[in-house]
Amino acid sequence: MQYFTQLVISGLAIGAIYGLIAMGFAVIYKSTGLVNFAQGEMTMIVAYIAWTISTTVSGNLLVVTIAAIIAAVVLGLVVERLVMRPMLGEPLFATVMVTIGLAVILRSSINFIWDAYPHGLDVGFGRDIVRVGTIGVRTGQIAVIATLLVLLAAIWAFFRYSKFGVAMRAVAADDRTALLMGISAPRVHAAAWAASSVIAGIAGVFFAISYDLSPAMFQLGLKAFPATILGGLDAVLGSGVGGLLIGITENLAGGYFGSGMKEVAGFLMIIVVLMIRPFGIFGDRDIERV
Amino acid sequence: MNKYLASASLLFASVLLSDGPTLAQQGITDTEIVIGDVEPLTGPPALLGVAASIGHKIAIAEANNAGGINGRKIKYVLEDDGYVTARTIQGVKKVIEVDKAFAMLGISGSGQSIAVMPVLEKAGIPTVIDVAPVKFLWEPPRKNVFVVGQSYEEGIIHLVKYLADKNPNKKWGLITQDDDYGITVRDGFDSVVKEKKLKVVYSGNYKKGQQDFSSDMLQLKDSGAEVFLAGGIIAENIAMMKELEKLNVKPVTGIFWPGRVEPVLKLMGPAGDGIYAVDYVEPFAGEAGKAFLEKAKPLVSEAEFKGINRYTMSGYAAAKVLISAIERCGKQPTWACTISELEKTKNVETGVMAPISFGPGVRFSNQKLQIIRADFSTLSFKPVN
Structure with missing residues (x-):
């Protein structure tokens, strides 16, 4: 039982990281109808910025957190304004290709701006191990699970009760009608990119605290993408939950059937779920696949 | 007419077969000699590619500061393959055909070196591989390809x-x-x-x-x-x-x-x-490692110095062996002479690993191995006696 529990806890921890990045995918899709293939790279860039702040300005948790959030907002807005907005009205395929190009540029920038060495993000928190019996978990892992749960609740409330959240849903549902209602679609898009960047950045920072920071970190995006497909590409909350499901499934498969199954398990789960619910567990039935 | 053709053929053949000064060798001018390299400089494997290239640069800077190879300064041409095999092949072709390199160092990872072997063999360019030694690179031995290191x-x-x-x-x-x-x-x-x-x-x-x-x-x-x-x-x-x-x-x-x-x-x-x-390279915590760092410091930039790791040492050793072989060929080095001199490499001391030797039909230096152990208090690896 302890073996099972340890697998589930570790699965929740990595699943929470996947979930946060998956939510980033969904926020952009929900608002713009676009899949951002540079999501993993944006996660990585924010984490590297946080590391730079921690080593050059201050290693204080609060300072690093605030600075990383600001950096993530700026990154999201810059990408939206300089790269995505010129693509408004262009064919979807071309726009998706632009995000792939953006991914390659951001990935390569790591070596130009930083280096290829792995680094640890030390903010004086997250490395300690909490033990309950023989089960161990790092404080950073507990924190990322808690953060995901808080964000799930906050985003649910935002979309349901806030004016801007309702505006985002309106743009996602029908941007022309939303425009006629006085909602600025570009403004909504910009906010979505900024929010997505912040959510993904939080995941990156937690990953760097609990594991480490390396140029291979962008691959988290490849693991999170199935999570958002599983939860529903247009379901922000569902994507978060999808991340947790993928994390737990992967770990249980790896723990009971060997390392080889770990990588396959999540995708097997997606195939099965999509056969039954092609729009994901929590997605809308009329979702358009790209 | 037949007599004329026979004479012309003989003259052409003698030019082709000779290593003498009549045959201009690529990558060499009166003042410069070009050494090419292809490494992963981006992506996670840049950790080894960048470090190896820094090792090459240190050996080249050392040689240039001492007057170059018999008066010719070494020009180092470095291409990034991003650890993508297709780009390695493209990069090596570019370095040989466009930059006209006289010799090659590197090259990228094990899979990339294996994939690029036919290009190197066909070109016949003297090459010393130092990044990822795998048996395929020296078994069977290729005339112009030498490998410094030890097999995985x-x-x-x-x-x-x-x-x-x-x-x-x-x-x-x-x-x-x-x-x-x-x-x-x-x-x-x-x-x-x-x-x-x-x-x-x-x-x-x-x-x-x-x-x-x-x-x-x-x-x-x-x-x-x-x-x-x-x-x-x-x-x-x-x-x-x-x-x-x-x-x-x-x-x-x-x-x-x-x-x-x-x-x-x-x-x-x-x-x-x-x-x-x-x-098979010395740990930095040892005397040899410290001496290497001292030597490297004035020869590279601050950023490059920070990028030094064990691959810098293997890259340095390979470059030293190549430079030494070209040097022994005198004022008019050729590919044939460089290959012959590389083959004659015997107990060349580089200070970063055991002495390096090749031989007739031996294209692998087969470096001596040592066990080392991590010491967290000093963040270093130390030899185990």
């Missing part, structure tokens, strides 16, 4: 034998990557398992790029393994050791030289203290 398989065999002798009758665990690197590690391990009759209780295989090893390390713990061969490269080994720390187990652990870089120890934290590694 020999390295693993040396490490596992050492750990097996030191920890008799213990239970073993192994995890490897699902690629050619992982297969080589596993093959080396398996050969010792048979010879020493090791009891293997855990054998895992992870997908390249995997970042979370929680279930793998839990399986290792559950198996009761007491000696563990961590077959990751850099980030993988760090993640494994941190997971083991979380699970409160500390088996005797061995890692292989591709991951034997000092920053890894800092990231592993106390969990990395005491891990064993095998290598």
